[in-house]
Structures are given as C-alpha cells and as structure tokens.
Amino acid sequence: MPSSASLSSASPSGAPRFGANYTPGQGWFHHWLDFDLDAVRADLDAIASLGLDHIRVFPIWPYFQPNRTLIRPRAVEQLVQLADAAAERGLDVNVDGLQGHLSSFDFLPAWTQTWHRRNIFADPDVISGQADYLRTLAAALADRPNFIGMTIGNEINQFSAGPHPDPDRVTEEQAESWLRTVLAACEEGAPGKLHLHAEYDAAWYQDDQPFTPAQAARLGAVTAVHSWVFNGTAQRHGRTAAATRHHAAYMIELSKAWATDPRRPVWLQEVGAPAPLIPAEHAAEFTEDTVQAALDCQDVWGVTWWCSHDVSRDLADFPELEYSLGLLTNEGKVKPAGEAIARIVREWRGRPYAPASRTxxxxxxxxxxxxxxxxxxxxxxxxxxxxxxxxxxxxxxxxxxxxxxxxxxxxxxxxxxxxxxxx
Incomplete structure (x- = not known):
C-alpha cells in the first residue's frame, strides 16, 4: 500500500488530476508490434497540448509475455521509453498490466488458452506468471519520477462471469485472493507507488459478478471507477437527463458507500462520450457536465478521459462507437470534446478543490x-x-x-x- 507521501505526490495539494487514456493514433494498441517512438512522441505532444498531466498506458499482455517464463526485455524497454517521452512533456504515467480486454477485443496469452487452458484467476502457475510480469513492469519504471503506479489490468473482471462468452469463473473469495496477490507483486516491484485494480461496472451492478464493490473500494491505493452511459443509462434516460449527466458522480458516490475509509480517494479512471447516444455535436457539453458533476464529489483523485485519439477507420471490426471516442482525431487534431477538456483544465488550474459534504x-x-x-x-x-x-x-x-x-x-x-x- 502506498505511503501518504506517495499519494500526495501523485495528486499535488489534493487538486484533481486530469489525463487521458492513451490510445495510439497509429495502429491502435498494435503499435507495440512495430513500436515507433517518433509517432508516440507526436501523440504525446498532442495530449500535452490539452494541458493534461497524465496518461494511462496499455501494454498488450501476450505481446509482452508470450510465454509464461518469457517477459520480452525489448517490450519492457519500449514501455520505459514511452514513459520517458511522456516525462519530457510533463505527463505522468499509469500502466495497466494485464490487457486483457480493450474495446471489445480480448488479448490472452496462448499459454492460458485452448490446449493450455487454465483459469487466469485461479491457476497457481498462471498467477505466478502474472505476478512475475507485473513485478517486472513495475520494477522497470520504479525509479521514474513520473511513474504513478500500476493498474492490474483493464476491466479484467469481464473475464470472470457472463456476459463474456467463455468466462474463467471464480468465487468471490478466489477473486479477492487473486487481487491481493497481484497487487502485492506490483508493490514488490515499485514500493510506495499508487497501485490499484479497475473493474467495469458489473462489479457494482451485476448480482453474480465475483469481483465485488467491497474489493473495489477497499483493496489497492485508490478506488477506480469506469463510467459508461451506454450501460442502459442513456438509453433509458436520454443524453440530457440528470441520470446521464451525473452517472460518473453516482458511481463515485456508490463507491464511497462501500469504502471503509471515508476519505478514500476515488479515481474516475475511464469516462467518455459514446456516440450515437451522445451525438458528436453534444460531446463537448456532455464532457463539461460530466466532469463538473464528478468534481462536486469529495476525494476525487483525478479524471482520465477515454480516450486520447480516435481509432483509425483503417482498422476493422470495432464497435462503431470506438471510432469516435477520442479527444483528438487519429491524426492528432483537437475535437470539440478535447477543447472542452482543455477549458476544464484551465479553469481548474490553481482553483481550490473543496466540495461540500453531501448531507x-x-x-x-x-x-x-x-x-x-x-x-x-x-x-x-x-x-x-x-x-x-x-x-x-x-x-x-x-x-x-x-x-x-x-x-x-x-x-x-x-x-x-x-x-x-x-x-
């Protein structure tokens, strides 16, 4: 568990952080296969131009660990190069390890599938391999002053239950044991950093999900919230309703109900404006309303928008909404939502963050x-x-x-x- 000093350095003076989930403009997350540092630098220049202070980065697990006992040194080196390039632009870096799942696509190593099928949350050898991998990434970045810490993996709980078509089912007790093990591995690799886990909203909303609200709100350094109004909120209430504009704030407050520490930080780690439920011409308004409502909650560590860049339409088979979630086009042009985020960052710079209690x-x-x-x-x-x-x-x-x-x-x-x- 991070020290209070590391928490305060991650979030200066209690002010909320503003960042973006880094989606590379060229090649999406397949950019790791032919890593181009100059292209990464151009992406980071565009992100930094919005005034943001951090990014969330997503190694692809099977690209980095193609065999249980092989963690590719070159891949780890490229991750460090990305972090150093971010530092040069004033951007701190959080790294998600186990991807796992991104934008409807699953990425699991061959050593966990088909002829080698093993439960990724319960098999001792798999867990040992995961711990080695997370420990290695954390250790490689531990001495970088702009390294915030590790997130275990992006919404990895989606592998543990339906509606996933082929889940690795576990009990609540097994899920918690797994979380404690992999969080400990991150701490061993980078002591005192801000290490956390992040689930999609089934942990809060789905009756049979083995990853629970209590785990989300009590394990790790902060509580991660991923707020997506395509979960039935916007369909039921419409884009302008209070339920839609305040969905992120609701999830923050719901998480606080389950926390044992009344002052536990909450990170709005994913939130976006999904079209067509939020039409492009209303994305900026939705962005401003959502962030304003979220920052009317106490103890918000930061807001990290999904995502930095649109997915290129040269890439096939993504759900339609994934092509337009960026603050920037995949060529790096600022979109209305990006302009809105930049305005919000300017307005909050130097502004006291002290929301009143909710009575x-x-x-x-x-x-x-x-x-x-x-x-x-x-x-x-x-x-x-x-x-x-x-x-x-x-x-x-x-x-x-x-x-x-x-x-x-x-x-x-x-x-x-x-x-x-x-x-």
Missing part, C-alpha cells in the same frame, strides 16, 4: 445478490437520479451503516432515505 444519503443493500438495484432502472439508481433532478446532492450509504452515527458524521451525512422514500 442526504440513499440507502443501498449490503447483499451482493441485490447489486442490480444499483444499476440503471434499479431502485437505488433511480432514487439517486430523482434526487439529483430535484436539486439534491445525494450520497449513498450501506444499509448496515445507515444508523452508524460515527460513520455518518465522518461523511457529513445528516439524513438517510431509502429508495422507497424518494418520491
């Missing part, structure tokens, strides 16, 4: 088999959205803490309401 809290059941009540259309989600539409700034509290006066006082909560009590 009204919606009660959420502790029972993991009722997580769907927190999803779009669920009782907790809809109650929160109605309160926001009525001008309330709601929080969320676990039912088991709803009468815990010490916990409520620590969070500044003075009123507790059940979903049924919200008109």
């Amino acid at each position: 009204t809290a919606v009660v959420v059941d502790d029972d993991l088999s009722r997580r769907s009540e927190c999803a779009p259309g669920g009782a907790v989600f809809e109650a929160f959205a109605r309160l926001v539409a009525d001008g309330v700034r709601p929080a969320v509290v676990l039912a088991g803490r709803a009468s815990d006066t010490e916990h409520l006082a620590a969070r500044g909560i003075t009123e507790v309401v059940t979903p049924g009590e919200v008109g």
Whole structure:
C-alpha cells in the first residue's frame, strides 16, 4: 500500500488530476508490434497540448509475455521509453498490466488458452506468471519520477462471469485472493507507488459478478471507477437527463458507500462520450457536465478521459462507437470534446478543490445478490437520479451503516432515505 507521501505526490495539494487514456493514433494498441517512438512522441505532444498531466498506458499482455517464463526485455524497454517521452512533456504515467480486454477485443496469452487452458484467476502457475510480469513492469519504471503506479489490468473482471462468452469463473473469495496477490507483486516491484485494480461496472451492478464493490473500494491505493452511459443509462434516460449527466458522480458516490475509509480517494479512471447516444455535436457539453458533476464529489483523485485519439477507420471490426471516442482525431487534431477538456483544465488550474459534504444519503443493500438495484432502472439508481433532478446532492450509504452515527458524521451525512422514500 502506498505511503501518504506517495499519494500526495501523485495528486499535488489534493487538486484533481486530469489525463487521458492513451490510445495510439497509429495502429491502435498494435503499435507495440512495430513500436515507433517518433509517432508516440507526436501523440504525446498532442495530449500535452490539452494541458493534461497524465496518461494511462496499455501494454498488450501476450505481446509482452508470450510465454509464461518469457517477459520480452525489448517490450519492457519500449514501455520505459514511452514513459520517458511522456516525462519530457510533463505527463505522468499509469500502466495497466494485464490487457486483457480493450474495446471489445480480448488479448490472452496462448499459454492460458485452448490446449493450455487454465483459469487466469485461479491457476497457481498462471498467477505466478502474472505476478512475475507485473513485478517486472513495475520494477522497470520504479525509479521514474513520473511513474504513478500500476493498474492490474483493464476491466479484467469481464473475464470472470457472463456476459463474456467463455468466462474463467471464480468465487468471490478466489477473486479477492487473486487481487491481493497481484497487487502485492506490483508493490514488490515499485514500493510506495499508487497501485490499484479497475473493474467495469458489473462489479457494482451485476448480482453474480465475483469481483465485488467491497474489493473495489477497499483493496489497492485508490478506488477506480469506469463510467459508461451506454450501460442502459442513456438509453433509458436520454443524453440530457440528470441520470446521464451525473452517472460518473453516482458511481463515485456508490463507491464511497462501500469504502471503509471515508476519505478514500476515488479515481474516475475511464469516462467518455459514446456516440450515437451522445451525438458528436453534444460531446463537448456532455464532457463539461460530466466532469463538473464528478468534481462536486469529495476525494476525487483525478479524471482520465477515454480516450486520447480516435481509432483509425483503417482498422476493422470495432464497435462503431470506438471510432469516435477520442479527444483528438487519429491524426492528432483537437475535437470539440478535447477543447472542452482543455477549458476544464484551465479553469481548474490553481482553483481550490473543496466540495461540500453531501448531507442526504440513499440507502443501498449490503447483499451482493441485490447489486442490480444499483444499476440503471434499479431502485437505488433511480432514487439517486430523482434526487439529483430535484436539486439534491445525494450520497449513498450501506444499509448496515445507515444508523452508524460515527460513520455518518465522518461523511457529513445528516439524513438517510431509502429508495422507497424518494418520491
């Protein structure tokens, strides 16, 4: 677990960080196969021009570790070169290790599949290989002052349950054991850095997902939130509704309900404006509304937009929305959402970040088999959205803490309401 010193250095003076998930303009994440440092530098120049202070970087696991006992030195060297190029442009770097899954495509090493099929969360040899890999990446970057820390992997929980077509199923206990092991490997490689794990929203919303809200909100240095309104929010409520504009804020507050530390930092690590649910002409407005709402929550470590660059249409078979999520075109031209982010960064530079406490809290059941009540259309989600539409700034509290006066006082909560009590 990082020291308080490393946390403060990662987020100076408590001010929120602003960054982008780095999607290379040329070749998407396949750029690792024919790594071009000059092309990377051009991408990073464009990202830095928006005033951002960090990027999230995605090695492709089978490209870096094609055999369980082979972690390619050249690939690791190129990752360090990327981090150094980012430092030259004033950008800090967070590295996701186990990709894993990106933009609807799965990347798993051959030594975990078909004739070598082993559960990536439970097989001891696979876990040992993963730990070696994460430890190696962390150690290679440990002395870089712009290295924030490791994220275990991008939304890797999607491999653990449906709707994945071929999941590696595990129990909640196995998922937690796996998380503790791989987080420890990151800490061994780079002691004192900000190491975390990140799940897609099934951890919060899906009743049978073995990765849980408690794990998300209690393991690792910060809680990661990935907010995507294509999860039924925008389809149900429309692009202008409070539920859509405040979805990221809702997920931040939901995560705080499960945290044992009332001041635990929350990183809005992924959020984007998916077309056509958010039409291109409204992307800037959605971006500004989403970030404004998120930063009205306490303890936000930072906001990292998905993503830096559009996916080139020279690449086939992506879901349509993936081609247009960038703040920049794949040629590096700034888009309206990028202009909006740049404005937000300028407005927040030097501005105090001190949102007031949220005094009204919606009660959420502790029972993991009722997580769907927190999803779009669920009782907790809809109650929160109605309160926001009525001008309330709601929080969320676990039912088991709803009468815990010490916990409520620590969070500044003075009123507790059940979903049924919200008109």
